[in-house]
Amino acid sequence: MPVPPTSGRLQWTDVPTPLRARLEDALGSSVTDTVTPAGGFGHQLAAALTLESGRRVFVKAAPDDDPLTAANVHEADVLDALPPGAPVPNLLGIHRGADWTAVVIAHLDGPHPDFSPQSGDAEQTWALLDKLTSSPAPASYAAAVSTMPSTAASLHGWDELLADPSADLAPAARDRLPQLTELEAAWPALAHGDRIVHGDLRADNMVRDHHLGVTFVDWAHATTGPACVDAASLAPQLILAGHAPADVARLLRDHPATARNSDTTTAFLAALTGHWHRNARKPAPPGAPGLRAYQHRAAAAGLALLGYRLN
Ligand SMILES: Nc1ncnc2c1ncn2[C@@H]1O[C@H](COP(=O)(O)OP(=O)(O)OP(=O)(O)O)[C@@H](O)[C@H]1O
Ligand SMILES: [Mg+2]
Incomplete structure (x- = not known):
């Protein structure tokens, strides 16, 4: 299925410096590359971060006065509560700074599923x-x-x-x-x-x-x-x-x-x-x-x- 186009999402560089520093500190490595996946309609930061260590994590972040922050915190609670074996990525942490909140999730590597009849x-x-x-x-x-x-x-x-x-x-x-x-x-x-x-x-x-x-x-x-x-x-x-x-x-x-x-x-x-x-x-x-x-x-x-x- 053609996935809807990526909208004008916030980028990693839009995140206030204190929160970026806190995240890099918590992850133990600095961010060397960011990729915003195609798909979705949201405007918040939703990006795969590559760290200097080579590790990748997925981050969603928005200002605290944006309703998406409450949604992201809810999502973090849900990820933590889903039963073992559920098809979901692990929650890695929640970080706050400069009136923004970032939720860090284990990075998944691959495309969106292909729902065409030829695919499994x-x-x-x-x-x-x-x-x-x-x-x-x-x-x-x-x-x-x-x-x-x-x-x-x-x-x-x-x-x-x-x-x-x-x-x-x-x-x-x-x-x-x-x-x-x-x-x-x-x-x-x-x-x-x-x-x-x-x-x-x-x-x-x-x-x-x-x-x-x-x-x-x-x-x-x-x-x-x-x-x-x-x-x-x-x-x-x-x-x-x-x-x-x-x-x-x-x-x-x-x-x-x-x-x-x-x-x-x-x-x-x-x-x-x-x-x-x-x-x-x-x-x-x-x-x-x-x-x-x-x-x-x-x-x-x-x-x-x-x-x-x-x-
Ligand atoms: N853990 C992950 N690892 C890698 N890529 C991910 C992960 N979670 C989400 N993605 C990709 O990032 C995109 C945006 O993530 P997500 O849908 O969670 O953000 P959103 O802003 O809530 O979306 P929407 O635009 O649907 O409101 C997804 O379409 C998916 O391609
Ligand atoms: Mg989405």
Whole structure:
């Protein structure tokens, strides 16, 4: 799948000198090179640092008055609380200085997974999701996410489009607006659960590490919820990567995380797709140039999947 373009991210040299010095001190070596990976929509520093010692680490950093700092600290708590064997990089530390906060994470070496039909990465990711959601989240994880409101639970969009249908709405959506609105309205009551939910699972929030295989990163939106959320979020991504919607619809029907929660899966897909359809039509936010085009494509993919579930 083509990964959305890297936005105007903060660079290592934007980090205040006292925090850079503190980080280099804690890592025991000075930074000799930085690489900002492609992917994602954020504006904070998210970079692989190469140290003089040859070691590499991954750092996310932002000013403390930027909401991304709270998200990064939440992500650090989550990384620390995920169960052993979860497909995640280790947290290495949190450092503060000059009213900025940096979270240091073990560096993963490799590209984003390739979700095209020719690759085995999608299959590997489905297997990881089965393992991650087959039993309740451990207490440490549930505690780490307990203060974080679920962003998935508040997804919606069809309600606004029903009230004010956009002229360019696809006929498949226009014809079903009342049904889609009803389905997404059912979602918030179904959004609770005791499973690990990454909450933002796309290829650009994964790295296919040369040693670890597909690994999930960017746990800033992690919560607990029903087992189906991440699998159902991944499904439209596979269509964007070239899979036939009918094949993905079959996968969703049969995957353990979604097969056991069929109505919840449909309600969530409706809410997620409504969110994309609504947001794709809003003005582009500053610093995220690829976002609206991506939402248009994701909206169409989600609608294609819903077509199979509603027939
Ligand atoms: N531990 C890691 N090692 C190597 N690369 C990583 C690591 N974690 C993330 N990345 C890469 O850095 C990119 C940005 O990281 P991440 O998604 O965590 O940042 P973000 O600012 O929260 O993202 P977003 O833009 O999605 O909000 C990812 O798309 C991935 O390519
Ligand atoms: Mg990301």
